Amino acid sequence: MAEAATETDYSLANPDTLTKYKTAAGIAHKVLESVSGWLTDGAKIVELCEKGDKLLDEEIAKVYKGKKISKGIATPTTISPSSHVTPFTPLHSDAEDAGLTISAGELVKIQLGAQIDGFGAIVCDTVVVPSKDKKAEIEGRNADVLLATHYANELLLRLMVPPGLLASGTEEEKKKATSVRAPTQSQIISYIEKVAKAYGVAVVQHTTSWQFERNEIEGKKKIILSPSDGTKGEGTPEVGEIWGVEVGMSLGSGKIKELDKRSTLLRRTQVNYGLKRPSSRQILSEIVKKFGNFPFSLRQLDDERAGKVGVVESVRNGVLREYKPSAESDGSAVTRLFTTIAITKNGITRLAAPPSIDLEKIKSDKKIEDKEILEILERPLSKSTGTKKNKKKKKKVAKKEDEDSEDDDSDD
Incomplete structure (x- = not known):
């Protein structure tokens, strides 16, 4: 008698799952970098979106060739003008939207993603459309909102690390750290609002982070920042989960309105x-x-x-x-970051994430002074793997010693 077919394990316990997520994320990163490089004063949004989708398709076609698995775009290329909140992807057949262009100095949001076998990796970055002087510093209110978004994102990621996961010390100390309760949704909202207040900006209403599942980017759990209509987040991030983490900030009220589009x-x-x-x-x-x-x-x-x-x-x-389609109610500029993360036993891995910002080029006279917030921002996101230490060691030791060191590491 034939044996019953075993059910495929699609959890992170299956190494293939994480590999597929990382493959999709690699494509998303590559295309995001390209689209960001195409931003110029006067460029048409619809044309940029089309080029982004074409590149997504080309890169997706290069992986898992000949395999009977689904693959494709997890989110089409969207380029949202300054005040837009919802990812924006215009049509050629809508003449007004098809004619929309971006301007030098404008804050635009680029979002896109790829999926392999139903495992989607989505990323969004906020970019200042470059002027002729591409190396110019970012100052004023644009700097305020960009820094607020950056630090709020870093803070939220650290608040999503399960308590005690990265604890060190004695067994008793680890046990004590694990017994600490994860921050509630209300506490998370309060922390993020403190960051916004420090920079004189507002959290965008209904900014939502979702648990990702196979073929589903709006899973059972969610974290909602700045809810306004009684909606609530639900669930706590845990090891073995994939999340799409969103942060949105506004130079205005943070309230949103639907557009007549x-x-x-x-x-x-x-x-x-x-x-x-x-x-x-x-x-x-x-x-x-x-x-x-x-x-x-x-x-x-x-x-x-x-x-x-x-x-x-x-x-x-x-x-x-x-x-x-929605936008900031008073027309002010808004920002968005979106990161796809994996929560593993070693902490949080950023699968698809916006590139790190150059803090030296963003000049603001505001800063975070809340000691609790600063302490959280100092926390690691994952356990140290010792990779940097080994790289330094390789520069100092002879080739034979280096090989021995690598052997020891692999035994560990």
Whole structure:
């Protein structure tokens, strides 16, 4: 009698899972760097998004060739103007949006992602569109909001490390550290708001971090910063989980308003409904085949104009979810960072993360003075692997000694 097929383990306990996440993240990083380099005064947003998606497709095609696994774009290239909160991806068939350009000195948000076998890695960075003097320092309010976003992101990541995970010392000290309760959602919100206050900015309403699962970027757990309508986050980050961590700051009130624009970014939900119109069923079939449950732009459909009509019934009946265009209510500039992380027994690994900012080039007369916040920011995100120590040792010892050292490390 044939043996029953074993169920595939898609958790982080399976090394292949982390490898797929890292492969997707590597693609996201490469494309983000390219798109950031394309930002110039007067560049059309729709053209930049198209180029980004084309590069995503090209890089995704290079990996896992011949393997029977799904792979594709986890989030299309979106480039959001200064005051936009929702990731923005315009259509050629919407003349007004198709003509939108970016300006030198403007804060724009670039978000994109790739997925391998349903394991998505998404990243977002806020970039100042360069002027002719690309090496110029960033000053004033732009500097304030960029620093606030950077430190709030670093703070939130450290607050997501499970208590005691990185503890050292005696067994008793480790046990005591592990017994500490993880910060509550209210405490997390309070900490992040202190960072915003230090720089005279506001947290963007409904900024949400989600637990990621296979084929799902809005899992069971979530952390909501600056909730305004009674919504609450739920769950605590734990070892073995993947999260998409978001931080958004505003130079205005932080309150958001919906824009009178078409929703061009959508994604499939878990709702099943018998669509009546043949055109609706045809478009949904294309969406499921191409994108699964990951976000997509109407621009990516075979027929953009037909897609605009074909998604209406699905949206009305909850089969597709719209990401409704929104912006800061008073028109002020907003920032966003989005990082895909893995929480392992060794701490937090940044899988897809915005590049580190050059703190020497961002000049602000404001700073964080709260001692508790500063103490949290000093905490490590992961256990030291000794890699740097070994690299220094290799510069000082002879080749034979270096080989012996490597052998010892591998035994450990």
